[in-house]
Amino acid sequence: MKAGTAPPADPVILGVRHHSPACARLVAARIRALRPAFVLIEGPADFNDRLDELYLPHRLPVAIYSYLARGGTHRGSWTPFADHSPEWQALQAGREAGAQVRFIDLPAWHDAFAHLENRYADAADAEHQARAEAYERALADKLAVQGRDALWDHLFEDAGQEDAQAGRDDVDGLALRLSTYFGHLRGEGETGSLGNQAREQMMARWIAWAMAQDRGAVLVVCGGYHAPALARLWRGMPTGEPETPQPAEGPEDTIKNIANQPITTKASARFGSYIVPYTFRRLDAFAGYASGMPSPQYYQWLWEHGAEGAARELLRGVVQRLRERQLSASTADLMAVHARALGLARLRGHRQPLRSDWLDALAGALVKEALDAPLPWTYRGPLRAGTAPVLVQAMDVLAGDTAGRLAPGTPQPPLVAAVRAELAAQGLPLRGTVTLDLLKEGDRARSRVLHRLALLQLPGVVRTRGPAMALSGERGEAWSLSEPLEQQAALIEAGAWGATLEDAARARLEDRLRQARGRIAPLAEGLNSAAWAGLADLSDGLLRDIGDAIAQEPRFEVLAPALGLLHTLLRHGQMLGMAGAPVLRVSVEAGFDRALWLLEAPAAVATADTEDHLRGHRALQRIVADTLADLEDGTPHPLALEPARALAVWQRKAADPQAAPVSRGAALGAVLALSGRLGGGAQGDGAATPEAGVEEAMDLLAAMTAATLGDALAGLLALAREALATEPAFAAGMDRRIRALDDEDFVQALPALRAAFAWLPPRERGQLAGQVLSLHGAQHLPRRTLTAATPGALPPEALARARAGEAAAAARLAAWGIDAGTGAPA
Structure with a gap:
């Protein structure tokens, strides 16, 4: 402020x-x-002690x-900055002018x-949105x-750019237009949502504090809505x-009157803020954020080079991209674009010419x-x-990469150093391809580290080959490792989950498992990921969540x-650190x-569910068989299950004519496979021979x-192939x-x-083929006669249909006295 004023x-x-070059020029000009x-800025007040980092x-x-992790709650939000951000x-x-700079939100x-993932989002309150849109539509x-x-460009960026090019300091006209526009957008007496009310009370308190200092002018930069x-x-x-x-104690403290009531701190909450690298693609509204101005690369050009320079960069970038993608963009096209834009x-x-x-x-x-x-x-x-x-390509160029x-020296969360050390x-090293042998202890340890990074969704860590299930029996996996530009930001953001890689991966996994919300399939998939990452110890609260999820699966x-997957991990997960894990025992028993x-x-x-239905029967059969083995061997703490109940259910299912044929076959197969261990065939009258x-x-x-013969046979063979397929009586x-x-x-x-x-x-298919050949006196033929596909031959179904058609035609001809073999009268 000038002396004497x-x-x-x-x-x-x-x-x-937010991110408007015209507003950025206005702010800079007004401060100078x-x-x-005091320069008070809409931004996270918890970062005021660390402003020097910016x-x-x-x-x-x-x-x-900024992040918050507390119990089952995990939130993250960004406050992004570009050169052209006000x-x-x-x-x-503000710092150049010697002002005290503070964030006040x-x-x-x-x-x-x-x-709200982005502090500088344009999204207004739901009740306000319709009226604001109506105002903008009418305008x-x-x-x-x-x-x-x-x-927006028509009202503000055009004039703002002209003022800047002319070197005029008088920006009162732009400020007045902005004030009028935002006043109409907000409306008289509009209080906003509870969240916006809390934010505005906080910002207003900072303004009142600065004005009370009576040390000079106070300038506030905030979103026009506020x-x-x-x-x-x-x-x-x-x-x-x-x-x-500080973070609220519970839901009842979610939004308080910031003007008069403090918010208590919960010691178990983990929260904080760090500066992270950002990208124009994340900033672009067309990538999913309501983040203020779209096309950040274009507005960066506008900020740096003015409208004429931005136009040159736009045309150069679009034409180069189109030619790289083999899309038509001739010199004549370029001239036509230029002429149209000017017109x-x-x-x-x-x-x-503006962006539009x-x-x-x-x-x-x-x-x-x-x-x-x-x-x-x-x-x-x-x-x-x-x-x-x-x-599509033009918009991508304007978004920018x-x-x-x-x-160097920017503070980072402990996880960053922990990951690098591990x-x-x-x-x-995060480069090239890594191939691991899962039967080697050293490679298993490396695999666990990489799977933990994958749980954190770290860019540049991609599994390119390997079994889907943690205990599939396959021994090899391969990873592609690199360090893309977005990796550092992702790793800093992942620091919200914990200070060490193991803790962060476990917290991220637990959050993922909570999202299952009563669906066992993603729950089992998550526990499979836990097995790969060697994360056997999950929270007690999650055990209850898993039980509830299983109880709700319909x-x-x-x-x-x-x-079946959970039981395999429980029983045979020694290599992955999951054997005997309490979370798995609870899941399997429930x-x-x-x-x-x-x-x-x-x-x-x-039909689409047949394979999963049979896999389900097989899973229950394995659980029963392993539980019986534990009981016979006197293993301490066997699963608290009732094998006899399972047998009774299968016996009833096999005898029920209303049940699906595939389910009847599978139920009988399960009974036959367990025959002699629990006693009883389908009728429950003693061990079946x-x-x-x-x-x-x-x-x-x-x-x-x-129509149902094959389905019932599939159930039998899926569950009792060992008991049936090798028996000559079955083949006969x-x-x-x-x-x-x-x-x-x-x-x-x-x-x-x-x-x-x-x-x-x-x-076993070959053994069955041999038995069939014997039944028809064709022992001299190799088994491959029945099992191998004939090159160039039609599928068996097509051949069967053709032969049936031939037989029907021959029968019709015979009815007219014609020999189908010679074509002569019969």
Whole structure:
């Protein structure tokens, strides 16, 4: 402020649109002209003690990442900065002017940001949104402008750029237009949501404190939505220096009156803020953020080079990209774009072509076909399906691929150093391809480290080969390792989950498991990930969540196969550190009872669910067999299960004519496979002999129609192949059953029969083929005669249909006295 000039009686509150070059120029010009004592900026107040970190020589864009981890709650939010951000220019110009610079908003981990990932989002309150959109729509219609962003450029960026080029210091006109625009956008008496009220009370307290110091002018930079409210609120606020609130104790403390009530701290909460590298792609509204201005690369060019320089960079970048992608972009096209943009700018009253003028010109000159989607700059959000490829590439160029970089010495969370140390200790440089042998202890340790990084979703750590299941029996896996630009930011952000790699991976996994919300399939998948990462000890609270999730699963085909995985990890997970894990024991015991209850009902089984249904039966059979073995061996602490109950359910299912054929076959197969250990065949009358088991199986198959024969056989072979496939009586019985089918029934039954025999491994399939050859006196032929595919031959189903058609035609000809073999009269 100039000497001898009295400070303003009121604070100078500049409402801005985040990442707007015009607003950034206004803020810088006002600070240099006013030289205020205080520059108060919408930003996380918990970072005030560390503001010097923002003045390190970073390469922008960067962001302050704030996080909160407390019990089952985990939140993260970003406060991003680019060169053309008004908040960044306020930081720089404020320090140059000798002002006290302060962030004045609530910390980004506060509950006011519970559903807001980006502090500088344009999203307003739901109840306010409709009216604001109606105002902008009416204004756009009045000015004949299409789209919110084009309206903004028309009203503010055009004039702001002209003022800057002319070197004028008088920006009062721009400030007045902004104030009027945001006043109409907010509306009279609009209080906003509880979250916005809490934020505005906090910001107003800082303004009241600064004004009470009476040391000079106070300049406030905030989102335009908040500016009208702050101008009203600050006079009624306490004048003491505000204390930064700490995480709330519980849900009842979520939003309090920041003006008068402190917020208590919960000791178990983990929260904080760090500067992270950011990228223009993350900043771009079209990538999913409502983050203020779209096309950050274009506005960076506008900030650095002015409108004319931005146009040169835009045309150069778009043409180069289109030619790289083999899309049409000739010199004549370029000339047409330039001429159209100039004409559109004059028609619309723009001093120089703006972003929308150039984009409309690109569409008019380069898109030769009818559009299947709206022009992407006329709406907010991700690009829609059907957008012309030329426009997709143009928008990508304007978004930019610039990535920020932190200055050396920037504080980082402990996890960053912990990960680097662990990678070094395991000899895992983040470059190239790593191949691991899971039967070697050293490679298993490296695998666990990489799987933990994968749980944290760290870019540059990609598993390219390896088994899906942790105990599949395969021994090798391969990883592709690199250090992409976004990796550092992701690792810093992952520091919110814990200080060490193991702790962070466990916390991230537990959060993922909580998201299962009653669905056992993602729960089992998450525990499989825990096995790979060697994370056996999960929280007690998660054990209860898992029990609740299992109790709520409504489908046998989802629950039972997942139990098979969990049981395998529980029983054989020594190499992965999961054997005997309490979380697995709880899951298996609760899930076993639930699966039997679901199996009891005589429900149909859809074709798409057949494999999962059979996997479920097999999982229950393995659990019963292992529990019986533990009981026979006197193993301490066997699973608290009732094998006899499972046997009873299977016996009832096998005898139930209303049950699905595949389920009846699987149930009988389970009974036969366990025969002699629990006692009883399907009728429960004592241990069944192999011959009796085959007889029961054939009785079941005899009751099936041609359409259901294969399904029942699939169930039998999936569960009792060891008890049936090697028995000659089974081969003889199947031979009789199939030969009894007429041609039409055989064609109908064949696909499902082939699928059923696929449950036999190649060796057992060969043994069965040998038995069939013996039955037909063809022992001299090799087994491959029946098992090997004939090159060039049609599928068996097609051959069967053809033969059935031939037989039907021959029968019809014979009825007319014609010999089908010779064509002569019969």
